[in-house]
Amino acid sequence: MGFFDEFASRNFSLYAQWLGLISLICNNPIFAIIGWVFAFVLVFVEIPLCTKFCPTSPKFDNFVAKFENSYLRGAMYLIMAIVMFLSTLINETALIAPAVTLLLTFISYAIAGLKQQPHASSKMLGGTGVDNVV
Template identity: 85%
Template sequence: MGVGDEFASRNFSLYAQWLGIISLILLVVLGVFTLVGNPVFAIIGWVFAFILVFVEVPLCTKFCPTSPKFDNFVAKFENSYLRGVMYLTMAIVMFLSTIINTTALVAPAVTLLLTFISYAIAGLKQQPHASSKILGGTGVDNVV
């Protein structure tokens, strides 16, 4: 099953995972560009991106040495609702950055919000959590 099949599966947790990856990339790149104008939120964005790497890319948890405490933290987010709450919290924090200084950090805030919406839909539809095979997950073969 390829990426096209994964997107055709209508599993919103897969859509949310890809939106999370986009958010991660935006947090890192735009954090560099806004470091001078809004350093506190740029660094917070990098911390969020670090967390998202381990939450959204299952391959990283297999290859990177992590502590059992961190593994337990990441394992808590296998539920769509908990992932949604995490993304909503991150989105609110990034939207708060616009109070200090309107910067490009509003773009990852929007993608974080869209990721929350996707995980919320997955939870409401009671869709099982799935992750893309490209990122080291199981895909939708075991879910459907």
């Protein structure tokens, strides 16, 4: 299954994964130390391949494993979006772009949770894709 087939699957969990990665790219390193902390966590949560190749502790692996549920992932993204929106109130920066993409990611995971769609991750990122999702 290719990239476009995954988007045609209407699985909001996949949409949320890609939006989360876009928000990771939108973080401005000069103004967002917190954004980089979020980006570090998101790399391991959203890219399954990283947890296989990077040496991590069992404690960190257990932390990442907690986010297999769409509701927990959505809550994590909502908290991150709120932090980014609050940081734009304190200091006018370019953090509005990652805040918006984090909010869109939350919405996608919330829809996936409400539709009771199982979590799927893109094959391009080392995940299972939607082939194995029932």
